[in-house]
Amino acid sequence: MAQVFKPSADIILRAVILIIVIAVIVTVVSGWLYWHSGWLTDVAEAPEQPVPFSHRHHAGDLNIDCRYCHYTGEETAKAGLPTSETCMTCHSQLWTEAEALRPVRQAYTEGRPLWWQRVVDSPDFVYFNHAAHLDVGVGCTTCHGPVQEMALTYESHAYTMGWCLDCHRDPAPNLRPEGAVTAFDWRPRTGLSETERQALLEARDVHPERLTDCYTCHR
Template sequence: MAQVFKPSADVWLRAILVTAALTVASIVVGGWVYLHSDWVTDVGEAPWQPVPFSHRHHAGEMEIDCRYCHYTVEQSAQATLPTAETCMTCHSKVWTEADMLRPVREAYAEGRPLVWNRVVNVPDYVYFNHAIHVDKGVGCTTCHGPIQEMALTYESHSYSMAWCLDCHRDPAPFVRPRDALTDLRWKPTKDQIAANRRRLHAEGVTPETMTDCYTCHR
């Protein structure tokens, strides 16, 4: 019986199958890396703002409490961005003629809002409430990173679903005493983490339900 395929055909078939498998794997891995890269997530990129506001100066050096500008963070789903009136509380006395603060003075004089560009944009299909997180002891730097070191504000990490779930599965290492919410240099201890677990349990915070889909997708 005549041989239909040459002996080398089997080698070529194996090579083609291996190449196809590697190509598919490269596409999958490459796509994952691309979608999670800083280039796509904008991690480390400070968006343009009407005023080059420095958290490093205001929150770090001057130690102004975060809630002075983000004054609804304890009662509302939104943290609230500072208004021109809030800025002018201080800047009607200091740096009154600074050119970089001209947008603030003009907005205040014209009675219009000072429009900031959001640094963190949560997708519409994700429900996030600042107030409930603050109430349970989640501090500013837990989510926003070392904000006291940022001359211009940027995303310190990707706000991915996996990142949120890490905290929801075991929130104790990420919460703090309520009087340390805006302490930007606070660090947990092992004893504090154990105390957090007891407190969260007593307050009915159950990781078993915090990973349910409807917790964040409503």
């Protein structure tokens, strides 16, 4: 009876299977790395702005409250971006001839807004309400990172669904006392007992069992 396959066929088959397995592994690993890389998430990337605004100087050195510029955050879903009028409140007196601030002066003179570029731009299918978070004591740096240290503002981490859900499942450590929502030196509570956790949730009327409903973030 004639031999159908040559002796080398077994080696070739094993090599093909090995190549396929390696290709699958490389594809999966590459996809995971890309999904978590700065190329996709823009982490640590500072978008170009109309003026080189420094949170390190304004929020860190001068300790200007976040709500001075982002003045709608406590009342609406959007935190708002500073208008040219807001900037000129100070810069009509300070650094009045600075070349870097020319776009601010021009916008103010022409009565038009400054076209700031979003640092964090949520997808259209994600609903985020700043007022709802600030109202229960979730502070600015909890989500935006240490902006008081940023010369140019960038994403401090990836805003993934998993990252949001981690907090929604256990929000108690991030609930700040009243008056501390814009504090830069506040740190999440660690080592909370169950009694302490429940007391914090009840005091702020926060219900984690509802926070993981799809409708909470997707409307």
